[in-house]
Amino acid sequence: MSGERYQIFMAPSAHRIYRKFDPHLQRKIKEEAKKLSEEPYRYEELKGPLKGIRSYHFDYKNTEYRIAYRIVEDKSRIEIVLVKTRKSFYQILRRIIR
Numbered sequence: 246m247s248g249e250r251y252q253i254f255m256a257p258s259a260h261r262i263y264r265k266f267d268p269h270l271q272r273k274i275k276e277e278a279k280k281l282s283e284e285p286y287r288y289e290e291l292k293g294p295l296k297g298i299r300s301y302h303f304d305y306k307n308t309e310y311r312i313a314y315r316i317v318e319d320k321s322r323i324e325i326v327l328v329k330t331r332k333s334f335y336q337i338l339r340r341i342i343r
Contacts, residue, residue, distance in 0.1 A: 251285050251321050252282070252322045252323070253279075253323050253325065254317075254322050254323065254324050255324075255325045256324055256325060256326050258326060258341045259313075259325045259326055259328055262327070262328060262329060263328055266328075270305055270310075273303070273305050274310075274312070274328055277301065277303045278312065278323075278325065280301075281301055281323055285299070285314070285323050286316070288300060288301045294342065295313075295338060295342060297315055298313050298314070298315050298326060298342065299313070299315065299316070300312070300313055301314065308330055309330065310328060310331075311327075311328070311329060311330075311331060312325055313325070313326045313327040313328075313338050314326060326338065326341055326342070327341060
């Protein structure tokens with residue numbers, strides 16, 4: 246987009262999991278979220294019942310993590326819905342989105 250930053254907001258579902266991560270991983274998540282705020286439309290939009298949710302991937306200590314987020318355009322905000330490893334990521338995400 247025009248380099249305009251979106252405000253990052255973490256939904257309660259994501260924050261509950263985030264709090265359990267070690268401080269280094271929490272810092273890494275914040276760094277990755279800043280990248281999202283600069284180009285939120287760059288990353289893949291999911292399909293089917295998860296339409297409207299986007300997925301951003303990053304690595305931390307040889308493990309792939311995913312950030313599921315939605316863009317709230319009228320508020321210039323990104324809502325992070327889930328941060329988790331790929332294992333059972335989509336099953337948990339479907340439960341949250343219902």
